[in-house]
Amino acid sequence: MNILGIESTCDETGVAIVANGRDVLIDNLASSVNLQKKFGGVVPELAAREQARVILPLISDVVREVAPKKIDAIAVSYGPGLIGPLLIGVETAKALSYVWKKPLIAINHLSGHFFANFIGRGKVINFPAIGLIVSGGHTDLLFYKNINSYTVLGRTRDDAAGEAFDKISKYLGLGYPGGPSIEHEASKFADVKLANGKNPFPIPMLSSQSYDFSFSGLKTAVVNHLEKHKDYDKKLACYYFQESIVDALVNKTIRAARFYGVKSIVVGGGVAANKRLREKFDSWSDEVKIFFPDLKYSVDNGAMVATAAYYQQNVVDTLSLTADSSLAL
Ligand code: KG4
Ligand code: ZN
Numbered sequence: 001m002n003i004l005g006i007e008s009t010c011d012e013t014g015v016a017i018v019a020n021g022r023d024v025l026i027d028n029l030a031s032s033v034n035l036q037k038k039f040g041g042v043v044p045e046l047a048a049r050e051q052a053r054v055i056l057p058l059i060s061d062v063v064r065e066v067a068p069k070k071i072d073a074i075a076v077s078y079g080p081g082l083i084g085p086l087l088i089g090v091e092t093a094k095a096l097s098y099v100w101k102k103p104l105i106a107i108n109h110l111s112g113h114f115f116a117n118f119i120g121r122g123k124v125i126n127f128p129a130i131g132l133i134v135s136g137g138h139t140d141l142l143f144y145k146n147i148n149s150y151t152v153l154g155r156t157r158d159d160a161a162g163e164a165f166d167k168i169s170k171y172l173g174l175g176y177p178g179g180p181s182i183e184h185e186a187s188k189f190a191d192v193k194l195a196n197g198k199n200p201f202p203i204p205m206l207s208s209q210s211y212d213f214s215f216s217g218l219k220t221a222v223v224n225h226l227e228k229h230k231d232y233d234k235k236l237a238c239y240y241f242q243e244s245i246v247d248a249l250v251n252k253t254i255r256a257a258r259f260y261g262v263k264s265i266v267v268g269g270g271v272a273a274n275k276r277l278r279e280k281f282d283s284w285s286d287e288v289k290i291f292f293p294d295l296k297y298s299v300d301n302g303a304m305v306a307t308a309a310y311y312q313q314n315v316v317d318t319l320s321l322t323a324d325s326s327l328a329l
Contacts (some may be wrong), residue, residue: 001072004096005306006053009081010136011036011047014039014302016057017066021310022122026065027303030054033177041166041176055092068100075309077109080137084101086323105309106316109300110138110329113268114117115308116293116301117233121148126263130256133329134249134277135269136162136177139213140329141252143260147311150207150231152213152329158213161245161271164215168222168241170236181272185238193316199240200225201245205247211256234272242276250280257288266291275299 002025007014016027032050037040045127063071076093079086096103110133117125131142131150140157159167162179167179175187201221220243226232249271257265266287273276273295281290297304 001310002066002070003073003075003105003306004071005107005302005304005309006055006093006302007109007112007300007305008051008078008085008092009077009079009281010085010300011042011050011089013051013058013089013140014300014301014305015055015062016306017062018119018303018306018310020122021307022069022120024119024303026062027301028058028062029301030058030143037176039176040170041062041093042082044082044084047082047146047231049086051088055088056111058066059092059096070159071100071102072102072263073103073105073309073315074152075105075107075305076321077215077305078182078321079109079110079324081109081325081327086325087230089322090321094318094321103315104164104318106314106321107305107308107312108329109305110135110140110269111312112304112308113272114142114266115311116268116297117266117291118307118311119293119297119303124156125266126289128212128260128262129272130253130262130266132249132253132261132265132267133269134161134271136160138269138329139249141211141213141256142329143256143262144266150329154213154252156213158214158216158229159219161182161213161249161268163273164219166247167219170219171223171226172238177270179271179274182242183276186242186263186276187240188235197287199243200240201240201244202243203251206251211252211254212247215245227260242274246274246277246280249314250284252287254284262288264289264291268293268298271301280287
């Protein structure tokens with residue numbers, strides 16, 4: 001079964017065709033990140049205009065490789081995200097579904113991040129599992145009883161992990177998106193083992209019994225520390241800030257995995273591209289199997305939408321689907 005997936009929730013436009021929830025036949029991506037960089041973050045209006053500009057050329061490239069008659073269904077992320085960009089993807093998907101007479105499958109973007117782990121692998125994850133979705137707008141910890149049944153254990157109470165990376169990066173003048181820049185600065189310290197002092201920043205909610213996260217206090221702690229100690233090495237601040245975020249995510253996820261006695265941990269979302277996060281999770285791999293998507297499928301892409309659609313089969317009425325910017329898991 002070949003599914004065409006469309007992703008347009010923020011500043012990436014992804015169009016891909018995935019066969020049987022596993023094999024990527026074609027994967028096309030355009031990003032307005034270079035435009036957004038000039039503004040230090042995503043300007044929703046600009047993102048929407050870029051989505052409108054690139055989506056049809058991307059689709060046209062894709063169907064040159066795999067003809068519409070070989071496509072069995074159209075899938076689209078219909079939320080959460082920025083409403084302008086979302087509308088472009090959703091309305092395009094509806095038009096394709098209507099004209100080509102193919103079923104339309106609605107996908108929650110955050111589920112897409114979970115199913116990015118199935119790309120190129122298929123159904124290799126053993127359930128029950130703990131899911132950790134860490135993106136620019138969300139930090140969700142989930143208990144998956146099986147592939148399509150989950151409960152939310154915790155969420156962030158304020159900033160998402162990716163948002164904290166982006167805000168501190170902006171404060172330090174390291175640009176947008178913040179995660180890769182901070183990771184880059186921090187990696188210099190890990191190499192030379194200079195960072196063997198004490199982390200001056202808290203690990204948020206470490207001792208709390210709740211499975212919720214909170215990253216806004218950490219962000220304030222970093223800013224206050226750097227305002228007070230003007231000569232503090234900014235790269236070292238990146239290193240410790242990243243350690244605090246990664247430790248908060250890993251500690252809570254491992255605690256949930258132990259409590260629920262799961263076989264697998266499944267991580268997804270843009271922050272899942274972080275190598276320090278991968279390294280720290282990997283140190284627990286004797287105890288529980290840890291899954292990360294390939295780096296390119298950690299951040300937003302169309303293949304994850306097509307893959308999620310194969311497993312979820314959430315077929316909706318073509319003409320009535322509406323974008324939902326605040327859709328939750
Ligand atoms: O999932 P995603 O591509 O878009 C959303 O759904 O939000 O995630 C984007 C977020 C941004 O906040 C970005 O700074 C963060 O993921 N990110 C990273 C890394 N690459 C992207 N955070 C930490 N380390 C990275 N290597
Ligand atoms: Zn995302």
